[in-house]
Amino acid sequence: MIAGERIALRVPRLDDAEKLYAVVTSDPEVTRYLAWPPHRGVEETRAVITGLFNVGGDHTWLITLRDGDELVGQIGYFHTAPYAVQLGYALGRRYWGRGLAGEALQLVVDHLRSDPALYRAAASVHPDNARSMRVLERAGFTLEARQARAQLFPNLAPEPQDALLYGMALR
Numbered sequence: 001m002i003a004g005e006r007i008a009l010r011v012p013r014l015d016d017a018e019k020l021y022a023v024v025t026s027d028p029e030v031t032r033y034l035a036w037p038p039h040r041g042v043e044e045t046r047a048v049i050t051g052l053f054n055v056g057g058d059h060t061w062l063i064t065l066r067d068g069d070e071l072v073g074q075i076g077y078f079h080t081a082p083y084a085v086q087l088g089y090a091l092g093r094r095y096w097g098r099g100l101a102g103e104a105l106q107l108v109v110d111h112l113r114s115d116p117a118l119y120r121a122a123a124s125v126h127p128d129n130a131r132s133m134r135v136l137e138r139a140g141f142t143l144e145a146r147q148a149r150a151q152l153f154p155n156l157a158p159e160p161q162d163a164l165l166y167g168m169a170l171r
Contacts, residue, residue: 002061004107007100009061009075016062017046019071023092030090032155033129063091063104075104077112077121084120085112089135096131105139113170121170124163126153133164141166 002009012020024030025039025048039045060076073091080086087108091101112118123141125132137143144167151163 002107002111003066004103006066007072007103007107008064008066008069009104009107010064012049012060012062012074014046014049016071017042017049020049020062020074021045023071023094024073024090027093028155029093033126033132033153034088034090034155035152037154061104061108063089063100072100073104075101075108077108080122081120083118084122085118087121087123101132101135102138105135109139109168109170116171118170120167122165122167124151124165126151126156127162127164133166136166139168141168 001011021039021042021044025045028038031038039048060074062071063073063075064071071092072095073089075087075089077085077087087105089101089104091104109121112121121141122144123132123136124147125136127146133143143164145165147163147165149160149162150165151160153161
């Protein structure tokens with residue numbers, strides 16, 4: 001577990017599936033700018049927890065409030081190279097605007113900086129996702145490029161869309 005001032009990051013458990021489904025994975029507004037569609041049932045969320053989280057060098061944590069372990073979102077990264085990672089996060093809609101995503105992102109960046117093998121962190125954002133851009137910029141990420149037709153956002157369109165690449169040197 002990684003603890004912050006208001007939140008904690010912890011490894012997901014199978015019994016988190018119902019809460020994660022209710023707060024994050026089933027909500028079309030939460031998943032709007034993500035690379036996967038809303039889950040159709042709690043079984044799909046359970047399968048993701050079982051099959052995808054914390055495989056190899058990739059890491060996903062649940063974001064919880066420190067007072068009471070209330071689940072508010074998820075955050076994680078995967079390696080794009082031995083020295084670089086790509087970050088992603090999603091926060092339940094009722095928790096938007098409180099700075100919780102930024103706090104979670106800062107905790108993960110601090111965690112990444114403790115690994116001497118990592119030199120770079122990046123995140124891709126849809127150009128219309130102003131909230132996520134602000135979270136990244138406040139955490140010290142810099143807009144590096146607009147990538148034409150670089151990423152699928154299946155909740156917006158069936159074809160690849162432009163993506164904004166944000167990056168940060170970790171050391």
